[in-house]
Amino acid sequence: MRILDLMLRRFIDVGSLEVTYPDGLRKTYGSAGEGPHAAMTIHTSDAERRLVLNPGLAFGEAYMDGAISPDGCDIYALLHVLMENAMAPSSGGSLIGERVASSVRYLRRGWIQFNPEKRSRSNVAHHYDLDGRLYQLFLDRDRQYSCAYFQTGHETLDEAQETKKRHIAAKLKLDRPGLTVLDIGCGWGGMALTLARDYGANVVGITLSTEQLQTARARAAEAGLSDRVRFELLDYRLLRTRYDRIVSVGMFEHVGVGHYRTFFKKVRDSLKDDGVAVIHSIGRNDSPGTTNPWIDKYIFPGGYSPALSETLAAIETTGLWVTDCEILRLHYAKTIEIWRERFNARRVDAAALYDERFCRMFEFYLAGAELSFRVQGHMNFQLQLTRAIDATPLTRDYMFEAEKRSS
Template sequence: MLDKTIYKQIFKASFDAPIDVEFWDGEKVSYGQGDPIATIILHEVIPIKDIMAHASLTFGEAYMDGKIEIKGNLQQLVKVAYDSKESFLNGSKFSKLIPKHSHSENKSKADVQSHYDIGNDFYKMWLDSTMTYSCAYFVSEKDTLEDAQWNKVRHILNKLHAQSGETLLDIGCGWGTLLFTAAKEYNLEATGVTLSQQQYDFVSNKIKEEGLEGRVHVYLEDYRELKDTYDHVTSVGMFEHVGKENLGEYFKQVDHLLTENGTALIHGITGQHKGAGVDAWINKYIFPGGYIPNIAENVGHIIDASLQVDDIEPLRRHYQKTLEIWTANFHKVEEEVISKYGERFYRMWDLYLQACAASFESGNIDVVQYLLTKGPSGTNLPMTRSYIYHADVASGVK
C-alpha cells in the first residue's frame, strides 16, 4: 500500500483550521479541533513529484479534472491555506514559482486574448450590466454589484479632478464603461486601447449605437505604440498583465502619455507585504504572463518614471466582496456554463474566483489605486482630498 506520510505532512502544514481528508483508499483523517470547514476527497493518487514541483498547479489541475473533490466552503479552505506560513500556497518547500515569460507586444496580445476573448457572452452570464471586470467600490451595504461598479468608475474620474473638454486615455479599456461615463457625464474626449478583439468590437459598436463618434475612440493597439498625450490617463486592472520585466516601461509610458501636470489613476492588484508574484496554475489557465507586484516595486517604478504620488488607496475588502458576488452569480449559471464550455472549464473558473476571494480575504494580495501627477504633486489638484468625496456625492457615488 502507498505510504501517505508525505501527503499527510502537506495537509498538516497547510491548514491550521479543522479539515477532514478522505484518501483514495477510504482512509479518513481529521486535522485541527472542531467542526471541519471542508472535506477534501482525493479520488486517486496525486504524484508526489508533481506536488513538489508545482503544488498549486498540481492541486488546481486535480480539482479541474475531478481527481480532488471539495465538500464545504472552498473559499475558506483556500483562505486557511494562505494563512498558514508553511502552506504550499505561501512559498514553502512544497511550492515553486514558474520561470519568467516573454512580454513582447505579440506575446502580450496573445496572453490578453486567451483570457478576454473567451467571448463576451461568457462574461455577460455573471458580470453585471456594466460589463465591468474589475474591483467594484462598495460605499453602502445596500449597494448592488452594479451600484458599486458605477461607484468605482465615478470615484476614479473624480480623483482625477477632470475638467470639461479635457482628454482622457484608458489603457486596457475593457468593455468601455469608464470611457462612456467620462464622455457622457464628465464631457471628456475619451480614448481607450485594448488588445482584446472581443472588447474592441463591443466598444466600437457601442460608440456607433450611442452616437459618440468624435467623443469616444477605441483602438486595438498595444499601449506601447501610442504617441499622443492626454490630460488624464487611467488604467484599471492592467499592470498585472505587463510582466515583472515590463513594469518600469509601463509606468514610463504612462508618464510619456501625460501632458505636463496631467494626472493618472492606476488601479491594480498589488501585494502589501510582498508581491504574490506568479502562481503556476493561474498563469497556465487564467492569466498567462501575469505578475502581481508589491507596493514597493510599483512605487519604485513610479519614482523612476519621474511621476509623483498624490494618493494611494487600498481596496482589498472591496475586491473580496466583488469576487464573492461574482462567485454567487457564476454558481447560478452553472448548468449553462457546463453545457456550453464543459465541466472542467466550469470547475476551473469556480476555483479561480473563490481562490482569488480567499487571497484577498487573507491579505495575501490587495488592490490599490495610485493617483499620480506628471510634475510636482497636486499641481492641478485641490489642496485636500475632500474634493474627491464632494465630487463622489455630486456624481451619484452612494
C-alpha cells in the same frame, strides 16, 4: 507511510480538513474547534503524488479533472481551509513541494512575466477573448470586470460599479468639458463611455482584446458617442499622443515586473504638462512575490499582483509625482463574491458555452480569487500621478466634492 499525510499533519493548524485517500483511508487533520472546516476525496494515486510534488498547480488541475472532489461542501469551503492554513506561520515549510516550486517560480518570475508586444496580445486573448456571453452571466450591466466600490457594503453590483467609476472620475479631476482622456486597457468600454457621456470628455480607449474591441465599438455607436469615444487595438508602448488625463483600471496586473519602468515612463510621456493619471490595480500587502502557477497557466498568463514597494520604485525613476494613494481592502472580495454567486446560478448556461471542465476551472478561479482578498493579503490600490507638482489642488477636498456632485 504516506508523504502527503505527513505534510498535511504539519500543514493544517487552523480549522480542520478531512481527507479520503484513493484506497479508502480517511484521515482528519487539524481540530474541530474554531476555524474553517472542509472535507475532500482524492480519487487517484496520481493526483496524490502530484499534490506532494507541486500542490500549487496540481490541486487546481485535479479539481478540474475530477480527480479531487469536495465532500459535503463546495470548492470555496475547501479552498478556504487550504488558503487560510497557507498563511498560518505555524504551517510554513510543511508543504515542501510548494516551498521548492515557489522558490523556483520567484527565480524565474522575470521570464514568466516577460511580456513583449506579441506575448502580451497572446496572454490577453487567453482570457479576454473568451465568448462574450460568458461574462454576461456574472458581470454587471456595464461589464466592469474589475473591483467595484462599496460605500456602505450593501450596494447591488450595478450600484457599486457605477460608484467605482464616479470615484475614479473624481480623482481624474475632470473639471471642464472637452478634456482628452486615454483609457489604457479599456475592456468592453464602460469607463470610456461613462467619461464621455457624463463628464464631456473626448476618450481614446486601447485594448489588446479583439472581442472587447468589437463590443466597445458597437456600444459607442449604439450610445451615439462614436464622435467622442474611439477604441483602438493598440499596445500601450506604441502610444505617441499626449492627453489631459489617463486612466487605467485592471490592466497594470498584466504589465509584468520587467516592464514597470517602461509602463510608467509611457504614462509620463503620454500626459500633458498639467495632466493627471489614475492607475487602479490589484496589489499585495506584503513583499514582492509570484503568481500562483495554476492562475498563471489557466487564467492570467503573464499576470501578477504587484507589491506597492516595487510599483513605487518604478514610478520614482520616471519623475512622476504620486499625488494620492488609496488602498481598497475588501472591496474586491465583495465584488468577486457576487460574481461567484451569479456564475453558480447560471452554471448550466456556462456549461452550454464550454463544458464541465471549463466550469470547474472557472469555479476554482472565482473561489480562489475571492479568498485571496479575504485571507491572503490581496487588495487594490489606486494611484494618482502627475507630471507637475501643482497639477492638483493642495488638499483632497476637490475629490470628495466632485464625487458628491456626480452621485
